[in-house]
Amino acid sequence: MSKYLKTAAAALALVALAVPAMAEQKVSGYFRTQFIADNFNGPPFTTTFGQMASDDKRTATQIDNRFRLKYENNLNEYVSLVYFAEIDTAWGQSGKAAAGQGGTDGADGVNVETKNVYLDFKVPDSIISARVGVQGIGVGPHGILVGDDMAAARVNLKLTPMADVTGIYSKWRENTISQWDDVDFYAAILHLMPSNDLKINVDLAYLDANTLGQFGAAAGLDGTAATAGLTQGDIYAIGVGADANLGMAKIDAYLAYTGGTLEGPAPIADVDLSGWMATAKGTVKVGTMGDAGLRLTYYSSDDNAADNDYEGFIGDLSGGVYEFAGENLSIFYADAPYNNTNGGRRALIDAAYNGNGLLGINATSNLNFTKACYGKFGAGYFMALEENGATDKSLGFEVAARVGHKFAEKVDLSLGGAYAFVGDFYKVGTTDPDNVFKTSLMLNVSY
DSSP states (O other), X not given: OHHHHHHHHHHHHHHHHHGGGGOEEEEEEEEEEEEEEESOSSTTBOSSTTOBSOSOOOOEEEEEEEEEEEEEEEOSSSEEEEEEEEEEOOTTOOTTSSTTOSSSTTOOOOOEEEEEEEEEEEOTTSSEEEEEEEXXXXXXXXXXXXXXXXXXXXXXXXXXXXXXXXXXXXXXXXXXXXXXXXXXXXXEEEEEEEETTEXXXXXXXXXXXXXXXXXXXXXXXXXXXXXXXXXXXXEEEEEEEEEEEOSSEEEEEEEEEEEEEEEOSTTSOXXXXXXXXXXXXXXXXXXXXXXXXXXXXXXXXXXXXXXXEEOSOOOOTTOOOOTTGGGOOSSSSBOTTOSSSOOBOHHHHHTGGGTSOEEEEEEEEEEESSSSEEEEEEEEEEEOSOOTTSSOSEEEEEEEEEEEEEETTTEEEEEEEEEEEEOGGGOBTTBOOOOEEEEEEEEEEEO
């Protein structure tokens, strides 16, 4: 045994000697477990305007586990490599692992996923830097246009200290259905910083989609009465955003337009796209404890599903399903810490992306009661702009909160809850659904 230990020690010593030559290395990530109960995760919501199928919604309970590990190797000041792994093991479910493994009895799941793997490099003595590989791509704030991981190439040109431009190319589909079903994504983002207190961005995006099968109803593509049966399209988006620090308050705003054409086989007529959205939020400090904010959000609606114009906004093109995750809500907007269970987003799925449009007003507050104890609070009211067959325009009102405490500086234990007073938008005939809720006890360790 001593002989083997000496051999292992010698091998480790050789590795240790080699590591400095590999420059700086860093490992980070998190381990997260959530104990969840909710009654809006499944059949009570249908795909028809998001209406609920019954009054009596059963409560589902789940235990969700996620581990992420990010390894960074900075080879020198110009080149670095990143690998980001993820392991999901929802208790009692095979999940993304092999059938019958992972979170079920016996465990031993083959379930390590690659979230990101990419190369960062800078061209010496130039304004050019680039990232190539599977990476996170965001176009527009809050996941409005695109916010997802994808295989992509991104090139940045630092024009001046106050201006830079980024070009993005990604291929989302190739030869998955037929030889001609490619889906290619292009984007350009202009960042301007006239002062330390004002940032402006202009987003341009174009999606050349030879198949719409990937989208489903997520973004209003091939998922509504106005777009059903369409198989391909050319979609473009233009967005303008600004972040301003006014001293006592911070303002962030974004205005975006999506246009283009969706096509289908004869005799299905082409559909022209023309949708708008706008959102703005003001945030003020609450003494030394934290902040409070108020956001207004608008998505245009399609008032006639029988014509050849679709006037709803085409959002979340890549299906990142994480819009407005910073608003501290869990039912009508995206639930920020969700892993593999219900991510919320009912205001977007049921109204904004279904041709009904959306008008929302919501408030947030993030407070630190002590160095280790914190609270995140949210409330919001949401309504559709068109009924389009629904009983009423009111989606409902949500209140939500998460209170947590950090132990030993690393272990974050928190309790979150959200409750939605469901509006008559979800009423079907004599079926008047009950209100819905979600609770989550979360253990999170970041490293």
